[in-house]
Amino acid sequence: MVVLAFAALVGSRVQQKKARAEALKQQVPPPTAVAVAAPRQGRMVDALNLTGNVVAQQEVQLVPKASGRLNSLWVQEGSPVVRGQQLGEIDHAELDAQILQAQASAQTAKANLAQMQNGPLKTQIAQARASVRQLEATLQQLQTSSAQTERDLQRQQALAAEGVITPQQLELSRTQLQSSKQQILAMEQQIVGARANLQQLLDGTRPEQIESARAQYHQALATIRLYQAQLQNYRLISPLTGIVTQKHVDPGNLVGSSGPVLSLAQNQRPEVEIFLPEREIEKVHTGQQVELRAAGFANQVFIAHLTQISPIVNPQTRLVKLTARLDSSRSLPSGMLVDCQIVLQEKQKTWVVPAESVIHEKTGDLVYTVKNKTVTAKPVKTGLRTPEEIEVLQGLVAADQVIVKGNSFVRPGDKVQVQAAVQEAQ
Numbered sequence: 001m002v003v004l005a006f007a008a009l010v011g012s013r014v015q016q017k018k019a020r021a022e023a024l025k026q027q028v029p030p031p032t033a034v035a036v037a038a039p040r041q042g043r044m045v046d047a048l049n050l051t052g053n054v055v056a057q058q059e060v061q062l063v064p065k066a067s068g069r070l071n072s073l074w075v076q077e078g079s080p081v082v083r084g085q086q087l088g089e090i091d092h093a094e095l096d097a098q099i100l101q102a103q104a105s106a107q108t109a110k111a112n113l114a115q116m117q118n119g120p121l122k123t124q125i126a127q128a129r130a131s132v133r134q135l136e137a138t139l140q141q142l143q144t145s146s147a148q149t150e151r152d153l154q155r156q157q158a159l160a161a162e163g164v165i166t167p168q169q170l171e172l173s174r175t176q177l178q179s180s181k182q183q184i185l186a187m188e189q190q191i192v193g194a195r196a197n198l199q200q201l202l203d204g205t206r207p208e209q210i211e212s213a214r215a216q217y218h219q220a221l222a223t224i225r226l227y228q229a230q231l232q233n234y235r236l237i238s239p240l241t242g243i244v245t246q247k248h249v250d251p252g253n254l255v256g257s258s259g260p261v262l263s264l265a266q267n268q269r270p271e272v273e274i275f276l277p278e279r280e281i282e283k284v285h286t287g288q289q290v291e292l293r294a295a296g297f298a299n300q301v302f303i304a305h306l307t308q309i310s311p312i313v314n315p316q317t318r319l320v321k322l323t324a325r326l327d328s329s330r331s332l333p334s335g336m337l338v339d340c341q342i343v344l345q346e347k348q349k350t351w352v353v354p355a356e357s358v359i360h361e362k363t364g365d366l367v368y369t370v371k372n373k374t375v376t377a378k379p380v381k382t383g384l385r386t387p388e389e390i391e392v393l394q395g396l397v398a399a400d401q402v403i404v405k406g407n408s409f410v411r412p413g414d415k416v417q418v419q420a421a422v423q424e425a426q
Helices: 002-026 093-118 122-162 167-203 207-232 278-283 420-425
Strands: 032-037 040-055 058-062 068-073 086-090 235-237 242-247 262-266 271-277 289-294 297-313 319-326 337-354 359-361 364-371 374-385 389-394 402-405 416-418
Touching: 032 364, 040 374, 040 389, 093 207, 122 167, 207 235, 271 278, 271 289, 271 337, 278 319, 289 319, 337 374, 337 402
Parallel strands: 032 416
Antiparallel strands: 032 402, 040 271, 040 337, 058 262, 068 086, 086 235, 242 262, 271 319, 289 297, 289 337, 297 319, 337 389, 359 364, 364 374, 364 402, 374 389
């Protein structure tokens, strides 16, 4: 009885398994869920995506020509400056004194030139004549005194011969006579000079003397201009219109040509340096549009155009440097890292589908569409491509429902279930 009961139980289990297997064979699997989207018309761009660095249009370091103590500095980092603006000053007290001295010399030279051009005054001529007469009268007195001394010497010589006077007295008289003759000679020379001065005043100033005085005056003016030019070396003048990017020293420090005081940059229309792999060089040319995006300017697109392509490939990096300039005056800080998209080809209104919806076969590209919940394969001709979308030139119409998610799990003819959420999104 136990054996019969066990056999009956096993037979029952076998029958149940067969029944379940038959039921599974008759059961139809549920349709695969897929997401669909209709082709859309939009902008399609074929571009090179690279990284660039913002550089100033012009960068200079302001190095003083003169050496000295920095008295003042009137700008800070980030201050805007204009070309020709004085930004600071170096101590120039010594040069100021030299300028004052040169100005005084110029005034003296000018007065001397005017005097020569106008001629001597009558009082100067009268004074010169009086001086000549006075010297002549003095000479006459000296000559009279010398003649008397000579006569006295002759008498003393006779007395000395008789032994009346001593030889010392005779020698003293000879010395007095010699001194008198020297005085007469000196006075005659003074009279010659005084007469020449009087004659010069009577004749007037010669043209060459006036020209010499004029040259001295112009030389004094040139010295003033030289000092004034040197004074500019003590002033820190901005050579461009832009901003101060760095301040290297503070007032009170000694400065000179050995180091910069300020760094300036012209950043009104900054440039962007882009480095392109050499294999892509044939795709770019000057004038191409570049779209710039920076992390510090969210949702903003800056437009630039290529202005220069370096003719040299860096042998270490195998990169070519491109230079692009912004179209507008909107400024980007120098040194900022930007994402650059060089537009190679652009279509404003074309049919596009998500990139994951296109299936690449050996015979060509195709997409799966859904009609009456059934999958259909449609060959398509594609064009421009981006990582997100692909342009469809032929093979689709606006009403097609293209499978964008789940196409790897279905085949043509399969029944599918379109997700309601995706349909609502569409």
